Amino acid sequence: MPSSRGIRPADHSFGVFSPPGAAPRAGAVEGDAVLDLAALAAAGLIDGLDGAFTAPVLNPFMALGPAAWAATRDALDALRGDPRADAHRHDLDGVALRMPFAVADFADFYASEHHAANLGRILRPGDEPLLPNWRRLPVGYHGRAGTVVVSGTDVVRPCGQYLGEDGEPAFGPSRRLDIELELGFVVGVPSAHGDRVPVERALEHIFGVVLLNDWSARDLQAWEYRPLGPFLGKSFATSVSAWVTPLETLRRTARGPQEPAPLPYLAEAPWGLDVALAVELNGERIAATNARELYWSPAQMIAHLTANGASLRTGDLLGSGTISGPGEDERGSLIELGWNGATRSFLADGDEVVLRGAGLGEVRAHILPAR
Amino acid sequence: MPSSRGIRPADHSFGVFSPPGAAPRAGAVEGDAVLDLAALAAAGLIDGLDGAFTAPVLNPFMALGPAAWAATRDALDALRGDPRADAHRHDLDGVALRMPFAVADFADFYASEHHAANLGRILRPGDEPLLPNWRRLPVGYHGRAGTVVVSGTDVVRPCGQYLGEDGEPAFGPSRRLDIELELGFVVGVPSAHGDRVPVERALEHIFGVVLLNDWSARDLQAWEYRPLGPFLGKSFATSVSAWVTPLETLRRTARGPQEPAPLPYLAEAPWGLDVALAVELNGERIAATNARELYWSPAQMIAHLTANGASLRTGDLLGSGTISGPGEDERGSLIELGWNGATRSFLADGDEVVLRGAGLGEVRAHILPAR
Numbered sequence: 001m002p003s004s005r006g007i008r009p010a011d012h013s014f015g016v017f018s019p020p021g022a023a024p025r026a027g028a029v030e031g032d033a034v035l036d037l038a039a040l041a042a043a044g045l046i047d048g049l050d051g052a053f054t055a056p057v058l059n060p061f062m063a064l065g066p067a068a069w070a071a072t073r074d075a076l077d078a079l080r081g082d083p084r085a086d087a088h089r090h091d092l093d094g095v096a097l098r099m100p101f102a103v104a105d106f107a108d109f110y111a112s113e114h115h116a117a118n119l120g121r122i123l124r125p126g127d128e129p130l131l132p133n134w135r136r137l138p139v140g141y142h143g144r145a146g147t148v149v150v151s152g153t154d155v156v157r158p159c160g161q162y163l164g165e166d167g168e169p170a171f172g173p174s175r176r177l178d179i180e181l182e183l184g185f186v187v188g189v190p191s192a193h194g195d196r197v198p199v200e201r202a203l204e205h206i207f208g209v210v211l212l213n214d215w216s217a218r219d220l221q222a223w224e225y226r227p228l229g230p231f232l233g234k235s236f237a238t239s240v241s242a243w244v245t246p247l248e249t250l251r252r253t254a255r256g257p258q259e260p261a262p263l264p265y266l267a268e269a270p271w272g273l274d275v276a277l278a279v280e281l282n283g284e285r286i287a288a289t290n291a292r293e294l295y296w297s298p299a300q301m302i303a304h305l306t307a308n309g310a311s312l313r314t315g316d317l318l319g320s321g322t323i324s325g326p327g328e329d330e331r332g333s334l335i336e337l338g339w340n341g342a343t344r345s346f347l348a349d350g351d352e353v354v355l356r357g358a359g360l361g362e363v364r365a366h367i368l369p370a371r
Numbered sequence: 372m373p374s375s376r377g378i379r380p381a382d383h384s385f386g387v388f389s390p391p392g393a394a395p396r397a398g399a400v401e402g403d404a405v406l407d408l409a410a411l412a413a414a415g416l417i418d419g420l421d422g423a424f425t426a427p428v429l430n431p432f433m434a435l436g437p438a439a440w441a442a443t444r445d446a447l448d449a450l451r452g453d454p455r456a457d458a459h460r461h462d463l464d465g466v467a468l469r470m471p472f473a474v475a476d477f478a479d480f481y482a483s484e485h486h487a488a489n490l491g492r493i494l495r496p497g498d499e500p501l502l503p504n505w506r507r508l509p510v511g512y513h514g515r516a517g518t519v520v521v522s523g524t525d526v527v528r529p530c531g532q533y534l535g536e537d538g539e540p541a542f543g544p545s546r547r548l549d550i551e552l553e554l555g556f557v558v559g560v561p562s563a564h565g566d567r568v569p570v571e572r573a574l575e576h577i578f579g580v581v582l583l584n585d586w587s588a589r590d591l592q593a594w595e596y597r598p599l600g601p602f603l604g605k606s607f608a609t610s611v612s613a614w615v616t617p618l619e620t621l622r623r624t625a626r627g628p629q630e631p632a633p634l635p636y637l638a639e640a641p642w643g644l645d646v647a648l649a650v651e652l653n654g655e656r657i658a659a660t661n662a663r664e665l666y667w668s669p670a671q672m673i674a675h676l677t678a679n680g681a682s683l684r685t686g687d688l689l690g691s692g693t694i695s696g697p698g699e700d701e702r703g704s705l706i707e708l709g710w711n712g713a714t715r716s717f718l719a720d721g722d723e724v725v726l727r728g729a730g731l732g733e734v735r736a737h738i739l740p741a742r
Contacts, residue, residue: 105515105517131597136532137532137594137595139602141512141599141601141602142512142513142602142606144513144681145475146681146684149564158679159678159679159680160678161675170634171635171636171678194742196530223504224504224508225600227510228511228512230600231478231513232675232676232678232679232681235681236679236680237564237680263542265542304532304603308588308591308607309527309530309608310518310606310607311517371566
């Protein structure tokens with residue numbers, strides 16, 4: 001993984017694209033093509049769902065729920081090979097892709113055990129790698145929704161405040177710009193403020209999955225994060241893939257029991273998503289892992305996020321946190337791959353980073369110099 | 372403060388209300404009345420700004436910028452005593468008020484020195500009360516935008532995971548439900564992703580000020596917050612006043628120099644907002660302080676927030692963090708007023724909390740039992 005085929009998002013992943021000379025609208029992947037859903041609806045070949053596909057974001061479609069999503073996928077299946085749809089197919093590699101959904105809130109978790117333990121070893125050497133709460137709840141925080149961008153968007157090296165070698169604060173371009181290889185779970189169906197979403201109903205709220213690069217300026221983050229967590233070290237940009245892949249099209253796999261057993265509101269038969277993942281830096285694969293490494297499932301993330309009555313909104317984005325496996329070349333961030341700069345440096349201006357996920361496609365970006 | 376007059380928001384504070392039988396629209400305070408801006412525009416008495424006042428949120432008006440805001444206030448001034456406006460005045464106490472703006476991102480700071488030092492003394496006894504970064508940058512984090520509610524909305528006691536007396540995690544209703552007395556700064560004019568907003572231009576982006584109650588479940592927060600900061604201990608609800616008061620109508624006051632001097636990107640002549648503030652619990656005033664206690668200004672918050680190129684969006688909400696003065700009855704949270712439960716308990720079901728601010732009005736809520 002990924003073969004050239006594996007780079008493609010799974011069939012009937014959804015996105016937003018602009019056909020030549022036309023307004024942005026919803027599209028769906030089919031092989032090497034994008035199906036124009038707005039045009040198919042206008043031609044009477046699929047149900048237009050009250051104009052959901054003519055919006056410049058997927059949110060109206062996402063809000064309709066699992067039955068509408070499945071019916072649309074079934075209708076597209078029924079159209080396979082139908083010549084009436086040919087006029088509404090575009091070359092996947094030729095279309096201009098846009099941010100597929102308007103982000104409501106962005107919450108980012110920390111759900112990979114190897115990643116959390118690696119960071120613990122790097123940042124708190126000599127202590128227990130995992131903090132006491134880590135196996136008890138899906139630790140997370142809120143990120144900045146307004147700076148989530150689509151694959152292909154350049155990332156400007158952020159400036160910020162960090163602690164210089166002399167121990168004094170300084171301001172300038174980050175010298176420790178990093179990536180984080182993550183999945184993002186995209187909420188379609190909202191929940192009411194005050195209600196909890198039970199873990200066994202949580203997946204009904206998820207429209208699909210994206211690949212996510214949670215860019216991180218480690219020097220800014222190290223100086224700012226006590227006691228309220230990451231802020232400017234993360235908020236300059238978060239990149240997501242252009243296609244949102246239905247959860248149903250990804251393979252699930254059983255996992256061993258969680259020890260200690262989670263409290264009842266988080267309890268479910270342990271499972272993961274079997275999604276092969278890779279990180280490429282300037283064309284060289286520098287890491288490969290799998291989403292099944294995640295300790296906490298997206299259902300547990302949603303059950304936890306809403307345990308206090310917080311509502312879900314259409315467009316909420318839940319990052320998994322960096323995904324790392326046990327091996328040295330299975331780490332999803334440069335701070336882990338280079339062990340905090342000891343064996344590999346951070347990103348340079350001009351670098352191109354590509355994250356790939358089987359069935360999810362890619363997240364690609366170039367690093368531009370600081371302004 | 373506050374006299375009954377002081378409870379009123381300042382003239383030409385803006386909000387959204389629903390006249391009887393009519394759709395929600397923008398309104399402005401004038402004495403004890405609300406002026407219906409949509410109706411005034413329809414009658415040709417003020418510029419309707421392309422329908423900005425007929426929206427159910429202030430965001431279209433907020434996006435127009437300082438010149439449009441000032442022109443509207445000037446037009447309302449010119450209408451004072453004009454009988455043609457009489458039909459479009461409603462009793463301030465009689466109208467149904469709504470959430471005045473759609474929140475884009477919610478960032479919450481920690482900008483009151485006495486509050487940060489009190490928390491340091493309570494949570495890290497024996498250590499320096501302020502962490503090394505506190506005087507160097509406005510520490511902050513992102514909160515949940517989707518659970519910001521307007522004054523008058525009941526707050527359901529959150530459930531969540533906390534560490535029980537036996538040292539084991541437990542799930543249940545929070546036993547340490549708290550308030551936080553804050554100002555909120557509401558962004559009107561957006562900024563481009565990748566650009567920094569200089570501190571001397573930052574106030575041009577602020578549409579106005581709200582009172583803000585950053586409800587906090589201290590038991591959830593204490594267990595979850597390492598290493599990524601507050602999450603479910605805050606995300607269940609944040610209440611704001613129904614009226615957004617223009618920054619220009621609030622009195623500014625000079626402050627002494629910041630020591631050590633901030634880095635150049637944060638440097639300005641120190642100032643604060645002279646806004647008398649009070650906390651009432653079940654009708655009893657339990658604390659009073661003033662917004663001039665804030666160490667970091669809203670201009671510094673914006674300069675910092677955008678220092679890494681993060682964009683501002685119309686509707687961004689910047690909380691000041693809890694505002695506390697030096698005295699024992701000048702503390703803006705129960706954890707400080709009761710010194711972590713030693714001399715005063717946390718909120719009980721049925722409690723009514725009212726925050727008041729001179730020129731800002733109030734934020735009022737009842738605590739409902741956990742579901």
